[in-house]
Amino acid sequence: MSTAAPFRFFSLQVVRTRRLGPSLVRIAFAGPGLRDFHSDGLDQSLSLFLPHPHQDEPVVPVTEGDDWWRSWMALPADVRAVMRSYTLRELRRGADGVTSEIDVDFVLHGVEPDATAPAGPASRWAAQAAPGDRVLLIGPAVADNRAIRFRPPEDTDLVVLWADETAVPAASAILESLPPGTRAVAWLEARHADDVQELTVAADADVTWLVTGDEASPAAVDAIRAARLPDAGHPYAWIAGEAGRMKELRRHLVKERGLDRRRIAFVGYWRQGLTEEQLREQGE
Template sequence: MTTAVAAPFRFFALQVVRTGRLGPSLVRVTFAGPDLDAFHSHGRDQSLSLFLPHPGQAEPVVPLELGDNWWQGWRELPDDVRAVMRSYTLRALRRDALGQTAEIDIDFALHGVGPGAATPAGPASRWASRAAAGDRVLLLGPALADNRAIRFRPPADTDLVVLCGDETAVPAATAILESLPAGSRVRAWLEVPHAGDAQDVRTRADAEITWLVRRGATGRPGTPATTTVVDAVRAAGLTDAERPYVWLAGESGQVKAVRRYFVAECGVDRRRVTFVGYWRRGMTEEQLRTAG
């Protein structure tokens, strides 16, 4: 498989090295590839595009031979041939002794996987739940460390970082927490389907992390928690911050509601609020991309 450059992003041909469950709803997949030394990122909530093969395919089908026109060529392929494209965030990268990138981790939220699932699993969840060493994927990722697909950018005068999200935002939120320096004050609210999805996060920051678990949840993202993120944040008050920076990610409807609370009720300057809808209830990523 060849690679193509679309600066500041490029394609990387990768293979699965190993997988590991992080909880009932989360699995970590570790990838490696011969040209990952060209992969560069400052981390945090670095966004990536992952291309996955359909069952029976040895590798994902993306017409890289078309160069800059790969997108149009990919869109024109038959549905059962065209590689499945999904957006994820970089969980971690590790470099070898020579400073080259040896491995990257991507954490997948599994929806509709396992006994009792209320909704059928999508193609990415099915792939991640069955991924094995040697499986091939294609990744569109950063060739420049500081790129526009990193959205977490707190102003220099920030005196409190606030993080809110559901399980689809957990990989980015935990990567952000690990990146923050000592002395940073952080309050985080992360909503997950099961208690076993909560993670121990290593951070140098002065961080208070609250895990909200959906009682009676089906495992589908956005299922109402016993205490919603908005309720939890409102109960906390957050009256001791003069210059907060707020990062919100997850289901679009919930993200908008939390943003409305911070801007309209708390008076936070909207320029100090970063919000990203990773998914929308009732819509696939293909439908979202078409609607957008």
């Protein structure tokens, strides 16, 4: 008896875009294959492939297993699709149970007229995305999969969250899913004050937004170190964002706060100075 592969390629098109703030755009994608997209996670990780400006669709050799990676890397850099990792913001099923859409939030860097650094290919694509634009995605075909990291134990009596701007979509989904009565404390980063989002949270949550400006800020560690956490017997922490800062926060939670390291989920979404391809090559 064959076992379903946990991840597969999905061919999708943009159906809507909505600016959430100066640095954020939410893009809704749809495609008939999404009927086979399944996820029970709140921080579901995805790999998105985007076309270059001169292409109508992303170029990815879709092969069985993991062979696509080697075939994709063998293509010229200006031919192979731009690959970036994102988290699922929302999955919606239509009334027919088949029609589906997913939302992905993009952080835009360097697209402003007065930007001091050039925009990367993903930011340029997202800033100009329009209905009908085609992308390719590697996503989950199995609802419970290894790309889900938020897994608080049943005895958790306090949820602690930190997310830089790249991880805010996942943290927002987590906060909005927590049931009433759940105690939570969260620090979420935004580049500009207008990027701060209104979240619908039923839990007993204390959410602090940290406006960082144009550069990554050490304010997160300072803010958490200065904060008084609610008393809890079994806290659980989820921290995600730039790998170096995430490690610093994890060290603080373990050594200074006394949290059990086994009850901390930490996810390095990116690393200062490295591209997505370089990060993946290090993990090979």
